[in-house]
Amino acid sequence: MKAYLSRRYRMSASHRLHTELFSAEKNEAVYGKCNNPYGHGHNYTVEVMLSGEVDRVTGMVCNLGDLDEFVRREIIDRFDEQNLNMDRSFETLVPTTENLCVEIYGIIRAGFRSAKLEKIRVEETSNNYFEYAG
C-alpha cells in the first residue's frame, strides 16, 4: 500500500531580491521592500513530502532518521543562518522562495533515494508558501 510521508524543517536565512538584468528603478518596482540593498530575512519552513510502499516489516515508507540526516546535511547546514544571495545556487538566480523551493527539490531528488520525492513546500512567512512537484 502506498502512503505519503511529510516532514517539516525550519531554517532562517536572509536574502535580497535583485537582478542585474533590471535597472535600479525596475528592481524597486518589481521587488518593492524585498529589494532593500541591505537584505532582510525569514524563518522558513521546508516541508518534504515523500511517497512509497509501506514496508511490510518496518511499517515505514522510509527511515525518518535517514531523511532527517540527509536534510540536515544537504539543506539545513547549507542554508540555515546564511545569506541566500551568497549561496552557489543563487549566483545568477534571484533567491525568491519559488527558486529556493525548486533548488531544494533538485537537491533532494538527486541525493535522497530511499523514497520518491513528491513535493517540496517552502513557507516564507505564515501568509505565503510555495510548492514544487517537478
Place this chain on the structure above:
Amino acid sequence: MVLLTRKAEFSAAHYYWNDAWPQQENEKVFGKCANRNGHGHNYTLEVTVAGEIDPLSGFVVDLKALKDVMEREVIQVYDHRHLNLEVPEFRTTIPTTENIAIAIWKRLEKKIVGARLHRVRVYEMPDLFADYCGE
C-alpha cells in the same frame, strides 16, 4: 466535486517493535521508538471526503454525521489507549504513522454515507504526518 475535511484529535501511546528481530536490530532501525515502555503523542487526524454539493442542503456531507463516525470508529478506539496493546490492528502491525493512516482508512472507508473517502492524514506531531489515499 468538492473536498471537505474534518479534524479530530486523539492521544495515545505506542512503540515500534518487530518480534522477528533481536533487540539490537529493533533499536538500530527504530531508535528511541523501540523503547518497550512506550511513549506517546497527541495525534491530529484529518479526514477528507469528496462529493458533489447537494442542491437542497448545500452540503457535501452531513458534518455532524462525519464527526460521529470518526468519533465512534476511531477516537473512541484510539484515544487514551496504548495502540500496540489495546487496538486490535496493531497486534500484528507496527503502529507507525503510515500504518495508523492506513488503519483509519480501513475503519472509515465503508462507514461514510453520502461521500467518498478521499484522504486520511495523520499528524504524529506538527512536523510529521502521513497520508493514505487508498492507493
